[in-house]
Amino acid sequence: MTDFLLELRSEEIPARMQARAREDLARLFAAELAKAGLTAGDLTTYATPRRLALIARDLPDATEAVSEELKGPRSSAPPQALDGFLRKTGLTADQLTERDGVYYAVIERPGRATADVLAEAIPAIVRAFPWPKSMRWGDASLSTESLRWVRPLQGIVALFGDVIVPCEVAGIASGAATVGHRFHHPGVITIGSAADYVEKLRACHVIVDQDEREGIIATGATTLAAQAGLTLIRDEGLLAENAGLIEWPVPLLGRFDPDFLSVPPEVIQLTARVNQKYFVCQDGAGRLANAFICVANIEPRDGGAKIVEGNRKVLAARLSDARFFYETDQKTRLENLTPKLEKIVFHEKLGTVADKVDRVAKLARWLVEEGMVGRAAAPEREPFAETTGDQPIHAPEPPAFSPADRARLADQVERAARLAKADLVTGMVGEFPELQGLMGGYYAAAQGEDSAVAAAVRDHYKPVGQGDEVPTDPVTVAVSLADKLDSITQFFAADLKPSGSKDPFALRRSALGVIALILDNRLRFPLGSQASGDVLAFFADRLKVQQREAGVRHDLIDAVFALGGEDDLVRLLARVHALQAFVATDDGANLLAGYKRAANILKKEGYTPPPADEEAETRDHQGVAETGEEDPLVLVEDADFRDTVGEWAHQRRVRHLGYDPEPAELALIEALDRAEPLARIAVEQEDFARAMAALAELRAPIDAFFESVTVNDPDPARREARLGLLARVRAAVHAVADFSKIEG
Amino acid sequence: MTDTGPLSFQRMILTLHDYWAARGCVILQPYDMRMGAGTFHPATTLRALGPDPWNCAFVQPCRRPTDGRYGENPNRLQHYYQYQVILKPSPADLQEQYLGSLAAIGIDFATHDIRFVEDDWESPTLGAWGLGWEVWCDGMEVTQFTYFQQMGGFDCKPVAGELTYGLERLAMYIQDKDNVYDLAFNDAGVTYGDVFLENERQMSTWNFEVADTDALFDLFRKAAAECERSLAADLPIPAYEQAIEASHLFNLLQARGVISVAERQAYIGRVRDLAKGSCAKWMDKNAEGWKSRHPNWSVA
DSSP states (O other): OEEEEEEEEESOOOGGGHHHHHHHHHHHHHHHHHHTTOOOSEEEEEEETTEEEEEEEEEOSBOOOEEEEEEEEETTSOHHHHHHHHHHHTOOGGGOEEETTEEEEEEEEOOOBHHHHHHHHHHHHHHHOOOSSOBOOTGGGGSTTSOOBSSOEEEEEEEETTEEOOOEETTEEEESEEEOOTTTOOSEEEOOOHHHHHHHHHHTTOOOOHHHHHHHHHHHHHHHHHHTTOEEOOOHHHHHHHHTTOSSOEEEEEEOOGGGGGSOHHHHHHIIIIIHOOEEEEOTTSOEEEEEEEEESSOOTTTTHHHHHHHHHHHHHHHHHHHHHHHHHTTSOGGGGHHHHTTSEEETTTEEHHHHHHHHHHHHHHHHHTTSSOSOOOOSSOTTOOSSOOSOTTSSOOOOOOHHHHHHHHHHHHHHHHHHTGGGGSHHHHHOGGGTTHHHHHHHHHTTOOHHHHHHHHHTTOOOSTTSOOOOSHHHHHHHHHHHHHHHHHHHHTTOOOBTTBOTTOHHHHHHHHHHHHHHTTOOOBGGGTOOHHHHHHHHHHHHHHHHTTTOOHHHHHHHHTTSOOOBHHHHHHHHHHHHHHHTSHHHHHHHHHHHHHHHHHHHHTOOOOOOOHHHHHHHHTTSOOOSSSOTTTTOOOHHHHHHHHHHHHHHHHHHHTSOOOHHHHHHHHHHHHHHHHHHHHHHTTOHHHHHHHHHTTHHHHHHHHHHOOSSOSSHHHHHHHHHHHHHHHHHHHTTOOGGGOOO | OOSSSOOOHHHHHHHHHHHHHTTTOEEEOOOSSOOSSGGGSHHHHTTTSSSSOEEEEEEEEEEOGGGOOTTOSSSOOSEEEEEEEEEESOOTTHHHHHHHHHHHTTOOTTTSOEEEEEOOEEEGGGTEEEEEEEEEETTEEEEEEEEEEEETTEEOSSOOEEEEEEHHHHHHHHHTOSSGGGSBSSSSSOBHHHHHHHHHHHHHHIIIIISOHHHHHHHHHHHHHHHHHHHHTTOHHHHHHHHHHHHHHHHHHHHTTOSOHHHHHHHHHHHHHHHHHHHHHHHHHHHHHHHHHOTTOOOO
């Protein structure tokens, strides 16, 4: 068993590509080994800015010898067939064996030296490497066929044990030589084997292991902050990025002029992170401190004084730019920026940003005036955490705003919507687009807007993606909802829908945002009031994605959506939750099975229910108290009267059928008579658990019916009636959900 | 001339000239037209195309009207200098050569932190892109380092390496100055401010407030038309000059704030078409000779 080392050295690899490159290297290498029937005991990969390396442990020195028997032509076949077989196998006739009138050839494949396999694998890996962006360089780039790499490839170390695996890619021959740190150890160093690679490089000021570099930075930065009486604000992305930029990390702490702290902390942090890749710190009270931590790539001879001073100056220039924007922006009130928004095209088919602002302001106001937004916050409980579903969702009806409060809310909402996009034309957001919203919030507060309005301006982009905070303040909710609905409906109307992996306007994210806003705030909002067919279907898809994480089955969402007309997401999900709980029960599973059996028979027989005989309906109802519910037994509490009415109802059924039903048939009819109205009422009251419970009562009668009744009776009247009965079962179940969409 | 202390602005330029001249570069003088970046110089744009080797270095004054700050910002200028080096094909030791140039102008790698940070370059107006880095010195970007992959929509065959040094930034760094106008321009007491402060004030005012926008629009149309006339006459170099002119006129119109966001893309597209047309004509006109000298070379 022998260890193998591969190092692909190049000019600086972008930090953001290194993690993925390590994975790709391991994957491609394992695949090349597998092709030769080899596996390594362990694969370790490393990345620094200047090298991508792999160590494969415990490789056998040769692949296994393989003996393979190939079946040839029959011995009675024409000689051409035999000749062909001999050519193919490279054998002579006397080397074949014959069994049962068929020729066989035994091909011996001797084991190959692993070093030979590796010598072929390395060029193949380099040529196939899937860099997200790659380039050509040098003399060879006279042709576009020349090797592509992320940046110019400079050297290959390939050692199997302590022996060089000889290979060549694009004029670069493998060897044992590499280089150390660019400045601390610019000369060539020779690697002995995989065993000394990491330590030899360490001696030459290169920490090969990216995790170790991250650790050094994290520990060093934390310590520096603590020594300054501060706390490091951790930032994992920044940590990885810094580790990807340097081979010998040396964190250094510097201070910037405290006067800059008049700029919002988010701006300072962003400037430091995005432009300079610095960490920042906070003081004991959680306030941003006037300190930064940069990470140098050298052990500076002067202890870092010049580096810190240089970095301080750069940061000061950045922060003075930021302060300039912050102060200049505040000289213009947000509402006075509207003329500038009129000049920004939102989308060529959808007018300007000013047009969008106008639409959003009107829609947001409408949402409040129609009472869809503006009820008090949801009660403090997980709305759908319980799966028994025994709590109807409408029970704690949130109190509505008084008309005066609602009018005030509508004004706040419209004001916030009209200011919400103004920061897009401020200097600060021009410089840092990711500060959109946040800066608007600061500027709105600074110009004396109501705090709810300023908060809405700040937060109206939220939630951005799953896991982001979902606004709950009604002003923010209305503006956020209106903004997202406007984008979705407008882009759909202009036929700019997302397709496949393409979603250039992030409409999927917007739809998820709408769904989260509605569900988290339990808004009773009929989406159909804003959305047409394909938009609703789009929301249904997003809802499935959004609910998958919560463990809600997509087929159950389909089953409820398939009923059509359900565009209230809160109600829809309540129904789905109840359904999910129900199908998990024994009754639910059996009812589903019974339903499917009924539906299959109906489908096979091509049965469609006859149009309802209205005259008969009317006639049958005569003489029975109209309760508003169609089952006369539901409200009959008097036991005697109950029997009488029951008997009457029985007669009616028999009369209607025109034959004497079998007991199980009659039992099913009676069960349906009871369950249908109960389920329907429960659905109307949005008590879906009760609706399911009512349907569960059908399970035993359906099972019994299939057990003892023949649907396909020779008597056409019986057959017709029984198919009709199955159709009733199907319809009753559909009052809750389209069970045909449920899987399993 | 003093032998101690940091280099003056002009001595830094002379040092770079010496350094790159010693490495086989043609030292050119600035192109005599207004342009936004050294990359627009025909010695970069046109010479990046085709198989003939080409090594040159030059200073190019750059005009960025929107960056004007009336001389009041310590490091933003509407007129500044870039030092450009083009090495085609890109040599294998380009990074080492570049670092050698930094050492030559006085940067000590034992006390300063140099690193190569991913920064891919793209110029929509030139139909060009490349991969490379911005080079940081103690956190400050001092050079743009690019391997050109395409120019004018054509693959660069072979690839040229382009180094663009921000001279004022480097000088501020080397001389330890916080304000560009305090830079020592020479070793006889003349500062950068003595040379350029008044220029910045007047040009900022003109760029932002005075320039006649109707005339600029008209000039833009005329430059575009002249570019096309030159292309029709099979003259890519004059055509390309008009593309440079149109590009700068567009920048001036931007500074005057008279090009709407919607129109902006259309103008960029127009300039790109002019530049690409010029590059295409340059390719056409040279292809025959290039093929005869480099049998392995082809346009596509």
